[in-house]
Amino acid sequence: RSAEEVAELVVSLFAPDSIVDVGGGTGLWAAAFLERGVRKVLAVDGPWVPKDARAVSPEHFHEHDLSTPLRLDTA
Numbered sequence: 001r002s003a004e005e006v007a008e009l010v011v012s013l014f015a016p017d018s019i020v021d022v023g024g025g026t027g028l029w030a031a032a033f034l035e036r037g038v039r040k041v042l043a044v045d046g047p048w049v050p051k052d053a054r055a056v057s058p059e060h061f062h063e064h065d066l067s068t069p070l071r072l073d074t075a
Contacts, residue, residue, distance in 0.1 A: 003049035020040075023066060023068035025049060034060065044070065 007029065010016065017040060019033045024043030034041050034056065043056055047063040054061055064070055 003032040004035075007036050011036045011038065020044065020072065022070065023036040024061075026053050027061055030060055031055040042072070045073075 008039070011033070016033075016038055019030065019038050019041045021027070021030045021041075021043045022042075024045050026049055027043035027045075028041035028064055033059045041056070041060050042061045042062055043060060044064050046065050049061075049063075051058075062072070
């Protein structure tokens, strides 16, 4: 529930067009932003997060071991 409330507040105050959630776990926070109309949303976490437990579709989830440097291209 906190993800929903915070996403609502952030969207109402800042109207972001993109969100990156590093260490996003199953993507609950990312899903909350998608539900509020943010189009470019990405949750980043390790491949150990089970695919069937993820709250976002594969195009909104980037598998990455966060013990190594993360680079996301902006293009």
